[in-house]
Amino acid sequence: MSKEPLFRRTFVGLAAIAAAALLATACGSSDATSDAASGGSSETTGAGAAKSTAGTCVEGDTVKLGFLNSTSGPMAISEQTVRDSLILAAEEINASGGIMGKKIKYIEEDGQSTPTVFAEKINKLLTQDKVSAVFGGWTSASRKAMLPVVEGAKGLLFYPVQYEGLEASKNIYYTGATTNQQIIPAMDFLKSKGVKTLFLAGSDYVFPRTANKIIKQYAKTLGIQIVGEEYVPLDKNDWTTQVAKIAAAKPDFVFNTINGSSNVGFIKAYYEAGLGPNKSPIISVSIAEEEAPAMGANVTGQYAAWNYFQSVESPNNSKFIKAFQSKYGTNRPTSDPMEAAYTSLYLYKNIVEKAKSFCVDAVNAASDGVSFDAPEGTVTLDGSNHHIAKTGLIGQINAKNQFDVVWKSNGPIKPDPFLKGYTWWDPTKE
Amino acid sequence: MTTTTATATTTASSRPKAAQLLGTYGSLVAIALVALVLLVWAPNSLSPFRLGNLGKYCSWAMAAVGIGLAWGRGGMLVMGQGVFFGLGGYTMAMHMKLEAAGPGGIPDFMTLYGDGTMPGWWAPFRSAPFTLFAIIALPAAVSFLLGYAILKRRVKGAYFAILTQALAVAFATLLIATIKQTGGFNGLNTFSTVFGHNLYDPGVKKGLYLVSAALLIVFLVIVWQFNRSRYGELLIATRDAEERVRFLGYDPANVKLVAFVAAAIMASIGGAIFAPIAGIISPSNVDAAASVMMIAGVALGGRSALLGPALGAIAVGFGQSTLSERFPTGWTYFQGGLFIVVIMFLPAGLASLWPKVKSLLPGRMSPQAALVDGENGA
Numbered sequence: 001m002s003k004e005p006l007f008r009r010t011f012v013g014l015a016a017i018a019a020a021a022l023l024a025t026a027c028g029s030s031d032a033t034s035d036a037a038s039g040g041s042s043e044t045t046g047a048g049a050a051k052s053t054a055g056t057c058v059e060g061d062t063v064k065l066g067f068l069n070s071t072s073g074p075m076a077i078s079e080q081t082v083r084d085s086l087i088l089a090a091e092e093i094n095a096s097g098g099i100m101g102k103k104i105k106y107i108e109e110d111g112q113s114t115p116t117v118f119a120e121k122i123n124k125l126l127t128q129d130k131v132s133a134v135f136g137g138w139t140s141a142s143r144k145a146m147l148p149v150v151e152g153a154k155g156l157l158f159y160p161v162q163y164e165g166l167e168a169s170k171n172i173y174y175t176g177a178t179t180n181q182q183i184i185p186a187m188d189f190l191k192s193k194g195v196k197t198l199f200l201a202g203s204d205y206v207f208p209r210t211a212n213k214i215i216k217q218y219a220k221t222l223g224i225q226i227v228g229e230e231y232v233p234l235d236k237n238d239w240t241t242q243v244a245k246i247a248a249a250k251p252d253f254v255f256n257t258i259n260g261s262s263n264v265g266f267i268k269a270y271y272e273a274g275l276g277p278n279k280s281p282i283i284s285v286s287i288a289e290e291e292a293p294a295m296g297a298n299v300t301g302q303y304a305a306w307n308y309f310q311s312v313e314s315p316n317n318s319k320f321i322k323a324f325q326s327k328y329g330t331n332r333p334t335s336d337p338m339e340a341a342y343t344s345l346y347l348y349k350n351i352v353e354k355a356k357s358f359c360v361d362a363v364n365a366a367s368d369g370v371s372f373d374a375p376e377g378t379v380t381l382d383g384s385n386h387h388i389a390k391t392g393l394i395g396q397i398n399a400k401n402q403f404d405v406v407w408k409s410n411g412p413i414k415p416d417p418f419l420k421g422y423t424w425w426d427p428t429k430e
Numbered sequence: 431m432t433t434t435t436a437t438a439t440t441t442a443s444s445r446p447k448a449a450q451l452l453g454t455y456g457s458l459v460a461i462a463l464v465a466l467v468l469l470v471w472a473p474n475s476l477s478p479f480r481l482g483n484l485g486k487y488c489s490w491a492m493a494a495v496g497i498g499l500a501w502g503r504g505g506m507l508v509m510g511q512g513v514f515f516g517l518g519g520y521t522m523a524m525h526m527k528l529e530a531a532g533p534g535g536i537p538d539f540m541t542l543y544g545d546g547t548m549p550g551w552w553a554p555f556r557s558a559p560f561t562l563f564a565i566i567a568l569p570a571a572v573s574f575l576l577g578y579a580i581l582k583r584r585v586k587g588a589y590f591a592i593l594t595q596a597l598a599v600a601f602a603t604l605l606i607a608t609i610k611q612t613g614g615f616n617g618l619n620t621f622s623t624v625f626g627h628n629l630y631d632p633g634v635k636k637g638l639y640l641v642s643a644a645l646l647i648v649f650l651v652i653v654w655q656f657n658r659s660r661y662g663e664l665l666i667a668t669r670d671a672e673e674r675v676r677f678l679g680y681d682p683a684n685v686k687l688v689a690f691v692a693a694a695i696m697a698s699i700g701g702a703i704f705a706p707i708a709g710i711i712s713p714s715n716v717d718a719a720a721s722v723m724m725i726a727g728v729a730l731g732g733r734s735a736l737l738g739p740a741l742g743a744i745a746v747g748f749g750q751s752t753l754s755e756r757f758p759t760g761w762t763y764f765q766g767g768l769f770i771v772v773i774m775f776l777p778a779g780l781a782s783l784w785p786k787v788k789s790l791l792p793g794r795m796s797p798q799a800a801l802v803d804g805e806n807g808a
Binding site: 071072108109110112113114115116117119120121123124127128139140141144145147148149152166204205206209210213231233234427428429430 | 477478479480482483486541542543544545546603606607609614615616617619620621630708709710711712714715751754755758759761762
């Protein structure tokens with residue numbers, strides 16, 4: 001091999017790296033300004049805007065907030081939708097004067113679908129950028145990773161996804177459902193349908209494990225028999241063996257706590273095994289408007305338990321859907337986590353304006369009883385556990401991949417993350 | 431560094447003493463420079479958050495130094511170093527979980543996900559000395575048994591790489607499936623103290639960083655000494671011509687086993703310091719993807735150069751943090767682009783630029799000599 005081409009290669013390599021570095025720096029600085037502009041902030045310097053001082057904890061005419069969602073990795077497909085509705089809410093709030101007259105300047109970070117990265121990024125947002133509050137997270141793993149950081153930095157996190165409960169941090173606000181607002185209503189619905197046997201299928205992580213622990217204990221009280229329980233890791237798609245067990249057990253219903261794209265593999269195996277809405281139907285807690293069309297099979301007639309559906313009829317919901325679709329396109333559905341994220345930013349605005357301060361202690365002191373007329377209906381914060389009251393809904397998927405509400409809880413359910421009001425619940429039992 | 435040694439010998443006649451000294455101690459000077467940056471400049475210049483991040487990069491760099499030894503010097507493409515990183519990380523995290531639970535207490539997640547009882551094998555990790563012992567002994571034992579089984583059967587090349595990678599997949603799957611014992615997909619987090627020191631204390635945070643950076647420097651010096659020793663020569667000889675080494679009466683498997691075990695211990699110590707700095711260890715830090723990221727840093731920096739793996743790992747960590755902060759929605763394209771550039775134009779990593787740049791300077795050695803940089807064993 002002659003040395004000439006090798007040399008040329010080296011130069012090309014060097015030049016390419018230098019160019020990439022230059023590009024990165026150049027784009028980086030322009031990106032920072034466009035970020036501020038898209039966040040709707042007026043072009044102030046704003047460097048020391050969020051410096052903690054006495055009074056409201058935010059100086060200047062902007063307030064910095066952090067949006068922390070996964071825009072890369074396997075969770076990106078879900079978390080992008082939360083990011084989109086957070087940005088919508090921020091723009092709406094800015095257009096109507098901001099929070100306490102201060103425009104929102106949001107700083108985005110990518111959680112990369114990795115708990116460790118969530119911990120690093122929320123630390124960066126709270127201690128480097130000194131944002132007043134962070135919005136985001138999806139998996140329970142991401143929330144558990146952020147919890148010690150947000151408590152250590154004495155910051156605020158608004159978490160918008162339904163989860164397994166058994167948690168109440170004074171530094172976190174939970175605007176998704178806890179178990180007594182989603183899992184327990186779903187069981188009540190099954191009871192009302194006369195279900196006798198139930199099969200549990202879930203992803204192998206904390207939410208399905210805890211949800212199923214609750215389901216098993218409640219099923220005993222309801223007289224429903226659990227005829228099987230199967231788990232598959234989050235990133236695995238092969239459900240053939242497990243579905244064969246379902247087909248053999250012939251349960252009245254399948255309770256599906258699978259999360260993310262693993263659902264596609266499950267649904268495929270399920271229909272291939274000859275099961276369907278008339279033979280062991282499924283009730284899911286993670287399949288919403290966004291996911292239903294992506295299942296690769298016609299899932300019409302299957303059920304899901306949520307607290308919001310795009311089909312909910314209310315003036316606030318029509319307004320939300322219209323605003324979302326005019327910004328992102330009419331083909332984009334709205335879903336429960338998106339609605340909970342949208343609601344979380346407005347709730348924060350309402351708490352801050354009640355507290356007349358962005359300081360964490362003042363926000364926490366003022367939070368109890370704060371409400372917002374959300375697309376799902378009016379939601380009210382419970383200051384003792386930082387959750388909100390929500391109505392439990394069961395929807396049945398129709399041909400348009402929308403949900404027809406077939407069951408509704410008796411008004412909004414008060415959040416009870418530790419299930420203290422349920423005598424059958426014993427956390428120390430399997 | 432072989433590169434410097436090669437330089438020194440070719441130019442020995444013109445500049446005998448200085449060049450020879452540079453050849454022998456040039457690497458030490460370079461390590462000293464890195465030490466100066468990491469131990470003096472960084473703690474006085476960076477914010478606590480940035481310093482904590484640098485501490486994490488240093489912990490990855492420790493694993494990378496080991497990979498440099500096993501892969502760059504020993505020719506074993508170790509694609510599953512996440513396993514050993516995880517052994518150290520989880521060992522330390524288990525101890526910290528038990529510290530947070532208090533004497534006699536059990537970790538919080540066991541009541542949340544399980545039935546509130548602690549498996550017996552957790553108990554020894556209450557003891558700090560046992561934990562420190564396990565951080566070294568556990569990966570050493572695992573890597574010895576594994577290495578012995580694989581290397582004695584003369585498994586090498588792609589087969590070796592696939593085996594180690596499969597190990598990382600299996601390890602992560604095992605962790606996820608044993609949620610009641612290991613915290614599952616969530617991993618272990620929410621620590622309060624490490625060996626009695628409050629993790630939220632700024633002084634302790636800085637101390638952890640300094641330990642991380644100092645350990646990295648120590649590892650670099652150890653590898654430098656490794657490379658100078660007769661064993662280092664033998665390792666390279668095994669990499670480049672295993673059969674000939676066998677004919678000379680050595681068992682190549684033993685030679686490689688030493689490097690494999692050393693690399694495992696380095697990764698484990700890296701993991702053990704990562705857990706308290708990051709405040710979490712989870713399967714995503716030890717799975718196949720995490721293991722490949724460790725390899726990526728080494729490939730970027732240059733696998734057979736002394737400083738290449740460490741600096742490459744720090745660069746990858748830094749790049750990942752910085753790019754994703756600047757471009758939260760599109761940073762992965764930059765990362766991918768950089769890897770393509772390196773693989774296409776600099777297959778021996780950024781470290782291979784150095785002799786080439788040097789040779790361009792007037793009055794220096796011929797470019798041909800500069801290209802002899804110990805990369806023929808790839």
